[in-house]
Amino acid sequence: MTAPVRLAVHVGRDVPDGLTAVLSALPPDVQPVAASAREALPEGTVAHLYCSDALPRRPATPYAVWRVPGADVGDLGDVPALADAGARHVRPGDLQVSLRAWPDSARPVLPFTRAGLRRVRDLPARLVGEARSDGVSWGAPGEHPAEAPLDTWPTLAALASAVIATGEELWTALAWAAPAVTDAAGARLLGLTPDVDVLVGADPVTRARLAAELADDDLRAARLARSGWQTARSHRPAGVAAELCRRLGVRPAPRSTVSGLTAALDALGTPPHSLVRRRARAATAGLPGAVTSGWRPDREEHS
Amino acid sequence: MDIVVCGAQKPFVRGGAEQHQENLVAALETAGHRVDLVRLPVAWEKGRLFDSPLAWRMVPVDADLVIATNFPSYFVQHPNKVVWLLHQHRGAYDGFEAGASWSDFAWDDVSLEEQRLLTEWDVAALSEARTVFSNSGVVSRRLARFNGLDSTPLAHPPPLHEVLHPGEFGDYVLSVQRQEENKRPHLLVEAMAHVPSPVRAVMAGRGELLDQVRRHVEDAGLAGKVELPGFVPDADLVELYAGALAVVYVPEDEDYGYTTLQAFYAGKPVICAADSGAVLDWVEDGVTGLVCDGTPEGLAAAIRRLADDPALAQRLGAAGRERIADLSWADVVARLTAP
Amino acid sequence: MSTPDPTSAEAVERLRSAVSPPAPPEQPPAPRRWERAAARVAGRGRRAAAGLARRGLTPVLRRAEVEVGSRVQRMVAEALDGDPALAQVREVSQRGGLDPQLIRERDATVHSAHVNLELLKGELRHVQTTLDELGMAFAPGTGLAGAGARYAELRESVYALERRLRTAGSAPVAPSNPSDQADPADPADPAAAPIARATPAEGAPAVLSSTLFDYVGFERRFRGDPDAILTTLVDRYADLLSDHQPVVDVGCGRGELLGMLAERGIDVIGVEPDPGMAAEARARGIRVHEELAGDWLRSVPDGSLGAIITTHVLEHLELDDMIELLELAAVKLGPDSVFISETPNPASLIVLGNSYLLDPTHVRPLHPSLLAFLCEKAGFRDVRLRFYSPAEDYHLPMTAVDEDAPAWARELTASVNKGFTVLNEVLFGPQDYAVIARTPPAPES
Structure with missing residues (x-):
């Protein structure tokens, strides 16, 4: 067994919420350890994470x-910086951590498949959905929109050609990889880059126009949907932890125990009940350990 | 560097992709790298669609650099992965969109969920790559439209490029392709009925439709005007290119197609159709060839135009040769292995 | 794929039918029952585990882990009925395994408890550091442990001042330092009074009590590699000094240190009474005042200096000269400036027995606590001690025994090691120390 590598964590007065989440999401063979300038580093320390008030x-x-x-350290150049998503002190290029829950059962549906699903479900070929505080509205651009309760939003997030939303509804839309239009505050709050991850319109008329254009432009919608979805995902603690390791040059051991089929399937975002999971399980039924990520039931400790 | 080239293969089938992977290996070796080719079988139908991607996911590849080529070899995991995409799973994307008979994807929930999941998997696997190159503008456009991913088209010289050479402009148009449905061989046969003698057509290449096309020629009474020699050895093929008036290549939404580039190496104009896909990356109407409307009459008109005006054929052919002057495997290798 | 979800026909039907009447608040298509339950249990488990970890209740945490694990296992068994891979999962289950998803949930619980523990450790250490610093500020040299005594001392000084105020009536407040029995103050300049009153030093730094001793030759032979010494000084102090300019090196010698500081763009001034050395320092392009430190310091305006550093100088001074130098320094430095003095540490007996006695120009061993005390008395506000380079080469080696050695052997080893540790500290402790003293910050305007 290879020794785990350690990430020394130097905390100051307070521990930011996101920090706990990111450290918990580190790959299993990267261990966070508390460290301070006054004592020897634990063996196997390969990198450091400083809270800015302890830098x-x-x-x-x-x-x-x-x-x-309150502990501004300015521009850090090549040094990776992390911050809570949407905080005032976030700078461009920071790894932003969002503690918003990823919507249950959300899966990315890119515009091409959205169009197919709309056709199969007998919905308009071009469909714009909008979330408001009291409900949702939807319809083909330019036509009078229909109204529905707010809890139908995931359906629009999954099937619309373009959506208009902010806050939690925007987050849901991104989780479904919807091509999205929002306002400047909505984009900032979720740490999204305008024109890359979402389109930004200052007023309702502009947003409606942008959404209608988006519904007509397959290429742009696909880029925006893919990018918005990936950016939102990258803000989840697991995504930040992985990127942090990459930027710090911390590589989990190549013969990591997490190399089982299940881990591979998870990493690709395979839903729990998809056919390919069943096929993988059936194919490895005679090979204990293949499904359980190499974890062996006869081993006592498995932390 | 130690480089592993990854490719998928359907056992007992050899086509452009397999040849392409071997040429890439040779070019990398010429540049001084140690290279191995890793292949896994692939199945294209819906039920088994994800088996091979998952298998690639689990293949341990130790090398300095991994270059993945076609679906699903780019699912290989490696910290230094470069993709040179020949094609994705066409049945789930463009084949389905075009309603192609060879796609088993249909307008139902199961098909759409498979397509959705494949899209997600593709985005995940391709996003891991350090760089994504594509074989052609068509492949790049598909990747952008279906997966929202950017890629850079990277062209390479076709087989025989070192021996192909210009020659006289003779009295025949040449077609070099496998006689298969998406290459539309019948189109040229039908067009030849509208082309006056002495212009002939030589259609080189085997394929599942060869016998059918031969019967078509006989039934149409075109035996003297259309030759179907089947397999032609490389040496003869080079001379056929050299002596042709023009090359006809009218496939439906082709990914790449070596014929276009081979024609340019031989200094011949190419006649293609407006829906011929990647061929249009190279053939510009009235500059390096002629783009017809894809009907027998339109194709015949294009052939007649060149037969009547050999100076035009020469001019277009020279422009084509100009167009491929910068292509080289050394350049391809340099870009694929750039740090 | 058969799971009802937002893309399903049912969900779309809801969207369509909900046109006018506000639909009953039906949940959006839900994940399978056991998934929700598992997530809930795991979430609760995680929170509970984190809470327990905070209280350090490892055994309780273990129990909770097992409990979460077995409940989750039951749920899996229920949920997996009808799955084609059931047989395999059940087989693994019976051998103590679980569905990988749930193993990960459980692992995550344990993992996040670890993470929480680590972070708590980090916070604790931060508090510890803060307390240590506080202690050092209070009682240099002894830290928090000496803070009580120091506090009592301060209170005593305050009472003493009070008593004297009462007896002195309206007389000006006399400074409470050992030299206040010296000449009376110059009444014309009350601010400079305490210093002007002090006996002018006869030869401030580097005064030799012998005219025959070849100090330069001595230094060359015994002081060690000059480059290494310099680099160490720069590493220790350059950052701090660069924040407080201009920097004065009292007894700058050939100006090596100032030269290196100047290379970093720091504004430097040298004071060196020896003409030969001063000339060498000037040759490096440094501004050098060829006079005694006391004389020069008196000549500059109050509060005009950023930092004063002296290295291996104070131990060569008579007590009164040293006190006068410290007092002058406190006055001539601006608000929130630093005074640094590095000297050999006589509390480390190998230093006392060797290098200290070796140099005949050393007036007396200057104990760190004494120097800290003098600095405070001179008017510095924040006085800290730093200790450097323990004589580790001499350290008595620690002994190790196996875990399974007999108890008497382990006890013996432990007590020997403990003794060695004490000896190492006393005999071969840090060879140098520095006092870093700050003047009070400017009053808020």
């Missing part, structure tokens, strides 16, 4: 910095 003049390298409110 010394000469940090040990390689390191990353978690921006804590």
Whole structure:
């Protein structure tokens, strides 16, 4: 067994919420350990994560910095910086951590498949959905929209050619990879880049026009949908943890135990009941351990 | 560097992709790399669609660089992965969209969920790559439209490029292709009925439709005007290219097609159809060839135009040769292995 | 795929039918029952585990883990009925295994408890550091442990001041330092009073009590590699000094340190009474005042200096000269400036027995606590001690025994090691120390 590699974590006065989540989501063979300047580093420490209020003049390298409110460390150059998504002190290029729950059962449906589903479900070929505080409205662009209760939003998020939303509804839309239009505050709050992850319109008329254009432009809608979905996903603690390891050059051991079929299927985003999972299980039925990610039931400890 | 080239293969079938992978291996070796080709079988039908991608996911590949080529070899996991995409799973994407008979995807929930999942898997696997190149503009456009991913078209020289050479402009148009449905061989046969003598057509290449096309020629009484020699050895093929008036290549939504480039190496104009896909990356109407409307009459008109005006054929052919002057495997290798 | 979800025909039908009447608040298509339950249980487990970990209740945590695990296992068994891979999962289950998803849930519980523990450790250490610093500020040299005594001392000083105020009536407040029995203050300049009153030093730094001793030759032979010494000094102090300019090196010698500081763009001034050394320092392009430190310091305006550093100088001074130098420094430095003095540490006996006695120009061993005390008395606000380079080469080695060695052997080893540790500290402790003292910050305007 290879020894785990350690990420030394230097915290200051407070521990940001997102930090706990990101550390919990580190790959299993990367262990976070508390560290301070006054004592020897634990064996196997390969990188450091400093909260900005505990950042010394000469940090040990390689390191990353978690921006804590009130302890501005400015531009860090190549050093990876992390921050809570949508916080005021976030700078462009920061890894943003969002603790919003990923909607249950959401799966990315890119515009091509959306069009197919609309056809199969007998919905308009071009369909724009909008979330408001009291409900949703939907319809072909330019026609009088129909109204529905807010809890039908996931259906629009999954099937519309383009959606208009902010806040939690925008998050849901991104989880379904909907081509989305929002306002400037909505984009900032979720850490999205205008024109890359979402389109931004200042007023309802502009947003409606942008959504109608998007519904007509397959290429742009596909790029926006893919990018928005990936960006939102990358803000989840697991995504941030993986990117942090990559930027710090921390590689889990190549013969990681997490190499089972299930891990591979999970990493690709396979839904729990899809056919390919059953096929994988059936194919490996005679090979215990293949499905359980290499975990062996006869082993006592498995942390 | 130690490089592993990854490719998918259907056992007992050899086509352009397999040849392409071997040429890539040879070019990388010429550049001084140690190269191995790793292949896994692939099944295209819906029920088994994800088996091979998942298998690729689990294949341990230790190398400095991994270059993946076609679906689903790009599902291989490696920290230094470069993709040079020949094609995705066409049945789930463009074949389905075009309603192609060879796609088993239909307008039902199961098909759409498989398509959705494949899209998600493709995005995940291709996003891991350091760079995604594609074989042609068509492949790049599909990747952008279906998966929202950007890629850079990267062209390479066709087989025989080192021996192909220009020659006299003779009295025949040449077609070099497998005689298969998406290549539309019947189109040229029907067009030849509208082309006056002495212009002939030589259709080189075997394929499942060969016998059917031969019967078509006989039934139409075109035996003297259309030759179907079947397999033609490379040396003869080079001379056929050299002596042709023009090359006819009218496939339906082709991914790449070596014929176009081979024609350009031989200094011949190419006549293609407006829906011929990647061929249109190269054939510009009135510049390097002629683009017809895809009807027998339209094709015949294009052939007649070149037969009547050999100077035009020469001019277009020279422009085509100009167009491929910069293509080289050394350049391809340099871009694929760039750090 | 058969799971009802937002893309299903039923969901779309809801969307369509909900046109006018507000539909009953029906849940959006839900994941399978056991999934929701599992997520809920796992979430609760995670929170509970984190809470327990906070209280350090490892055994309780273990129990909770097992409980979560077995409940989840039951749910899996129920949920997987009818799955084609059931046989395999059941087989693995019977051998103590679970569905991978749930193993991961459980692992995540344990993992996040670990993470929470680590973060708590980190927070604790931060508090510890803060307390240590507080202690050092209170009682240099001894930290928090000496804070109580130090506090009592301060209170005593305050009472003493009070008593004297009462007896002195309206007389100006006399400074409470050992030299206040010296000449009376110059009444014309009350601010400079305490210093002007002090006896002018006869030869401030590097005064030799012998005219025959070849100090330069001595230094060359015994002081060690000058480059290494310099680099160490720069590493230790350059950052701090660069924040407080201009920097004065009292007894700058050939100006090596100032030269390196100047290369970093720091504004430097040298004070060196020896003409030969001063000339060498000037040759490096450094501004050098060729006079005694006391004389020069008196000549500059109050509050005009950023930092004063002296290295291996104070131990060469008579007590009164040293006190005068410290007091002058406190006055001439601006608000929130630093005074740094590095000298050999006589509390480490190998230093006392070797290098200290070796140099005949050392007036007396200067104990860190004494120097810290003098700095405070001179008017510095925040006085800290730093200790450097323990004589580890001499350290008595620690002994290790196997875990399974007999108890008496382990006890013996432990007590020997404990003794060695104490000896190492006393005999071969840090060879140098520095006092880093700050002047009070500017009053808020």
